[in-house]
Amino acid sequence: MLVNSPNHSHSAANAVFSTGVDSDLENPASPPNTDADPATSHTSSSPKSPHPDFMSPSPAPTDPPPEPDPHGSLSAPGFFDTDAESTDPDDGTVSTQGTLFDTDPPPWELAAQEDIAVASVVFSDAPHGPYDYRIPDAMREHLQPGMRVHVPLARRKRPTVGWCIETKQGSSHNRSLSDVAEILDDEPLCDPPLVRLVTWMSHYYQSPAGQVFDTLIPSSVRTNAGTRETTYLSPAPSTDDETVVAALPAKQQRVLRLLIAAARPMTSSQLQIHAECTAAPVNTLRKKGLLRETVRREMTSGSSTRWQIDDGEKNQTHDLTEDQTNALQKITAALDTGKAATLLLHGVTGSGKTEVYIKAIEHVVKFGRAAIVLVPEISLTPQTRGRFERRFPSVAVLHSQMTPAERHFQWQRIRSGEVQVVVGPRSAVFAPLPRLGLIIIDEEHDGSFKQDSQPRYHARKVAFARAQSLGIPLLLGSATPSLESWHATRTGHAEMISMPNRVGNRPMPDVQLVDLRLKEDRGRRGAISRQLHLAVTEVLNEKGQVILLLNRRGFATTIQCPACGHVVACPDCDMPLTHHRDGSKAVCHYCDYTIATPPWCPACKFDGIRYSGLGTQRLEEEVKARFPGARIARMDSDTMRRPGSHQKVLSAFRSGELDLLLGTQMIAKGLDFPNVLLVGVINADGALHFPDFRAAERTFQLVTQVAGRTGRGNRGGRVIVQTFSPEHMAIQAASRHDYYQFAEAEMINRAKFNYPPLGSVARIIIRGAIEEVTEATAESLVGRLEAAKQSLGADVRILGPAPPPIVKLRGKYRFHILLQALDPRKLGDTIRTATKTFKIPEKDDVQYVIDIDPVDML
Numbered sequence: 114m115l116v117n118s119p120n121h122s123h124s125a126a127n128a129v130f131s132t133g134v135d136s137d138l139e140n141p142a143s144p145p146n147t148d149a150d151p152a153t154s155h156t157s158s159s160p161k162s163p164h165p166d167f168m169s170p171s172p173a174p175t176d177p178p179p180e181p182d183p184h185g186s187l188s189a190p191g192f193f194d195t196d197a198e199s200t201d202p203d204d205g206t207v208s209t210q211g212t213l214f215d216t217d218p219p220p221w222e223l224a225a226q227e228d229i230a231v232a233s234v235v236f237s238d239a240p241h242g243p244y245d246y247r248i249p250d251a252m253r254e255h256l257q258p259g260m261r262v263h264v265p266l267a268r269r270k271r272p273t274v275g276w277c278i279e280t281k282q283g284s285s286h287n288r289s290l291s292d293v294a295e296i297l298d299d300e301p302l303c304d305p306p307l308v309r310l311v312t313w314m315s316h317y318y319q320s321p322a323g324q325v326f327d328t329l330i331p332s333s334v335r336t337n338a339g340t341r342e343t344t345y346l347s348p349a350p351s352t353d354d355e356t357v358v359a360a361l362p363a364k365q366q367r368v369l370r371l372l373i374a375a376a377r378p379m380t381s382s383q384l385q386i387h388a389e390c391t392a393a394p395v396n397t398l399r400k401k402g403l404l405r406e407t408v409r410r411e412m413t414s415g416s417s418t419r420w421q422i423d424d425g426e427k428n429q430t431h432d433l434t435e436d437q438t439n440a441l442q443k444i445t446a447a448l449d450t451g452k453a454a455t456l457l458l459h460g461v462t463g464s465g466k467t468e469v470y471i472k473a474i475e476h477v478v479k480f481g482r483a484a485i486v487l488v489p490e491i492s493l494t495p496q497t498r499g500r501f502e503r504r505f506p507s508v509a510v511l512h513s514q515m516t517p518a519e520r521h522f523q524w525q526r527i528r529s530g531e532v533q534v535v536v537g538p539r540s541a542v543f544a545p546l547p548r549l550g551l552i553i554i555d556e557e558h559d560g561s562f563k564q565d566s567q568p569r570y571h572a573r574k575v576a577f578a579r580a581q582s583l584g585i586p587l588l589l590g591s592a593t594p595s596l597e598s599w600h601a602t603r604t605g606h607a608e609m610i611s612m613p614n615r616v617g618n619r620p621m622p623d624v625q626l627v628d629l630r631l632k633e634d635r636g637r638r639g640a641i642s643r644q645l646h647l648a649v650t651e652v653l654n655e656k657g658q659v660i661l662l663l664n665r666r667g668f669a670t671t672i673q674c675p676a677c678g679h680v681v682a683c684p685d686c687d688m689p690l691t692h693h694r695d696g697s698k699a700v701c702h703y704c705d706y707t708i709a710t711p712p713w714c715p716a717c718k719f720d721g722i723r724y725s726g727l728g729t730q731r732l733e734e735e736v737k738a739r740f741p742g743a744r745i746a747r748m749d750s751d752t753m754r755r756p757g758s759h760q761k762v763l764s765a766f767r768s769g770e771l772d773l774l775l776g777t778q779m780i781a782k783g784l785d786f787p788n789v790l791l792v793g794v795i796n797a798d799g800a801l802h803f804p805d806f807r808a809a810e811r812t813f814q815l816v817t818q819v820a821g822r823t824g825r826g827n828r829g830g831r832v833i834v835q836t837f838s839p840e841h842m843a844i845q846a847a848s849r850h851d852y853y854q855f856a857e858a859e860m861i862n863r864a865k866f867n868y869p870p871l872g873s874v875a876r877i878i879i880r881g882a883i884e885e886v887t888e889a890t891a892e893s894l895v896g897r898l899e900a901a902k903q904s905l906g907a908d909v910r911i912l913g914p915a916p917p918p919i920v921k922l923r924g925k926y927r928f929h930i931l932l933q934a935l936d937p938r939k940l941g942d943t944i945r946t947a948t949k950t951f952k953i954p955e956k957d958d959v960q961y962v963i964d965i966d967p968v969d970m971l
């Protein structure tokens with residue numbers, strides 16, 4: 114397969130990142146609350162309040178120019194105005210092209226300037242650019258945005274690799290620009306809509322554009338993994354002259370005539386085989402200039418990386434249920450409008466969402482288009498893959514265990530347009546499908562869609578931006594939608610599609626709560642209560658299967674009263690306090706509120722408040738001891754290290770070789786095994802009292818999802834949830850499978866402090882080798898944030914610096930600052946303004962990272 118496939122252009126590439134309307138929103142002088150969001154306005158005619166997650170991506174017209182660089186040349190600040198029409202001379206905020214000329218230059222100079230072709234180039238390492246370079250005439254035809262170039266940068270001896278984000282006419286303005294030294298790609302690695310996506314992500318997540326490019330384009334693609342260069346020979350034009358050929362010695366003549374007759378380029382060794390000769394005549398012909406050489410890059414291993422094994426699930430086509438038919442109708446209607454739209458498919462566990470996705474994709478494929486299906490990495494089970502691969506002839510499955518060559522191979526397949534469906538984890542949102550028609554995110558509430566390293570993007574937000582820019586629907590699916598998506602349906606930014614019933618009219622499983630505060634329920638020793646023990650025994654006797662969930666994430670000590678269940682929390686933030694051993698402090702990790710650890714429960718005065726801690730490993734031991742005959746497997750990140758271990762365990766479970774599966778959240782979602790008759794949750798509170806405003810939401814999701822793993826066959830199913838907080842709203846709602854009750858109640862909590870989805874949150878993590886220096890840096894950053902907030906008149910709440918739950922990580926001390934605002938743009942601007950000139954002396958050895966819309970608060 115050839116790598117250099119033709120570049121397909123996006124037919125549906127309407128630019129939505131244009132600044133015309135959006136830039137008004139960024140202008141502090143414009144009237145507040147004018148939600149002129151053209152991209153989503155079709156979903157509702159009523160005025161919408163802004164939604165932090167589902168607002169059309171706004172560019173940064175006021176983005177300041179980058180630091181002057183003595184050797185590279187300064188680019189115009191119009192970083193986001195990649196298309197001409199976006200520059201509105203009447204809009205004061207767009208200073209871009211307008212400020213290129215301080216005074217009007219004489220017309221002849223203008224003409225001369227416009228004659229220069231200029232490329233804006235960004236870099237992944239500092240300085241990040243963008244900087245302008247002159248495009249030498251010979252490269253003018255070839256260089257396009259989305260290609261990599263070699264350019265001189267600063268005082269470096271060697272040329273630096275950069276990404277071209279824009280080509281334009283002259284901006285040299287009194288300065289002589291350096292030349293682009295070399296173009297590194299034959300074709301752009303990103304098409305124009307993806308280049309715009311990069312610039313938007315760079316702005317929104319405050320991450321260098323070069324780094325965003327490096328995230329979008331896998332390193333295996335950048336390094337051409339699994340390929341080699343091959344030189345092909347064809348007759349040079351001079352050989353059209355028969356006298357030239359006839360004058361050659363016999364051997365050379367034979368070789369050349371053979372190549373002319375073949376009428377296709379050949380490698381030297383192919384030619385030698387066909388002409389039955391040595392390398393000598395071929396080389397002589399080359400030296401004489403009678404052969405033209407072309408170098409092509411080719412895959413060395415063209416093997417398909419389809420996973421050979423699925424987990425043995427049989428192929429089934431179904432008549433759609435009424436819910437499914439209904440849902441599909443709404444989705445195809447959205448597809449047929451040819452416009453962007455966001456749809457939230459809220460279908461209870463076991464309602465058959467996958468079948469709806471597949472039917473929707475069939476509709477897309479009918480029109481020659483393709484779809485992306487994002488799934489949490491841990492749901493990338495053989496079951497999921499099998500369901501898509503059985504239904505479509507050309508599926509690309511992306512996963513973390515691919516070799517670089519495989520990854521590169523799949524990327525090229527995808528870009529060539531031969532792939533109908535891409536299934537993969539969050540990075541699959543960047544799949545370079547030339548005719549993308551639909552993006553689906555399954556289990557859209559899942560935390561793994563947020564990347565926890567730079568750029569810290571959320572795949573749902575990026576998918577939204579991509580879908581908007583292409584004018585295609587985004588379909589979010591979940592039994593437990595994120596409050597962000599749910600809120601979007603309430604504010605007219607997304608359409609709600611419900612599937613309230615399970616397929617085959619199966620009932621939702623019965624959920625029984627076991628109150629761990631009661632001694633007789635708790636069981637005398639260990640983690641398994643009497644009720645749960647009895648239920649497991651019963652099910653094992655009936656030859657049914659059991660799933661036990663213990664979502665114990667490493668550390669986290671919560672201060673909780675075993676008698677009344679009370680958890681000690683911060684009065685200002687409503688967040689549970691974390692116990693710090695040194696000095697017996699209880700600290701709020703949001704605002705640094707600190708008290709001495711209370712010796713007895715503040716609520717019921719019980720003497721013996723405790724810090725919990727039990728892991729899956731200990732649970733496994735207990736289960737083995739309690740049920741000696743049972744065949745048991747443990748699934749958590751410790752046991753699932755090796756590639757393929759996942760599907761091995763799941764296949765064994767499906768085939769009945771295992772009776773009991775215990776593990777962390779990785780067993781909680783997506784799995785569809787009809788013989789699971791019992792699900793046990795060891796401690797539903799594990800996630801509940803985490804110092805995180807999403808703690809209740811996570812608990813509800815986890816319990817609901819794992820409960821949904823049972824009752825999926827004809828034998829029914831039941832759920833036992835052990836908890837210290839049986840009356841907690843999240844657990845109550847989960848036990849009744851009542852998403853709406855949960856969502857309504859939780860929104861009231863979020864509203865108290867304008868936590869998302871009502872407002873936006875950002876987090877800045879500061880880390881350094883010396884605690885005092887790190888804290889001092891954090892404090893000076895807070896000072897700058899306060900100043901920026903004042904100068905912008907931005908309504909932003911700044912909390913901290915405070916120690917995060919993980920105060921020391923890999924030998925570095927950590928502090929964090931939290932920012933909250935109703936308007937995400939104000940939040941972003943405040944941080945941008947504060948960090949614009951914030952330089953930390955190298956000797957301090959302190960770094961900071963900005964996390965917009967953080968999911969992880971550790």
Ligand SMILES: Nc1ncnc2c1ncn2[C@@H]1O[C@H](COP(=O)(O)OP(=O)(O)OP(=O)(O)O)[C@@H](O)[C@H]1O
Pocket residue numbers: 429431432433434437460461462463464465466467468591592616617782783784785821822
């Ligand atoms: N119309 C139908 N008739 C009968 N069975 C169906 C139908 N649609 C789907 N199924 C089956 O129902 C089961 C559940 O479907 P699926 O796994 O897609 O549920 P889901 O909605 O994704 O649930 P969860 O959120 O729990 O993962 C599957 O075994 C699937 O094959």
Ligand SMILES: [Zn+2]
Pocket residue numbers: 683684685686687688701702703704705706
């Ligand atoms: Zn607090």
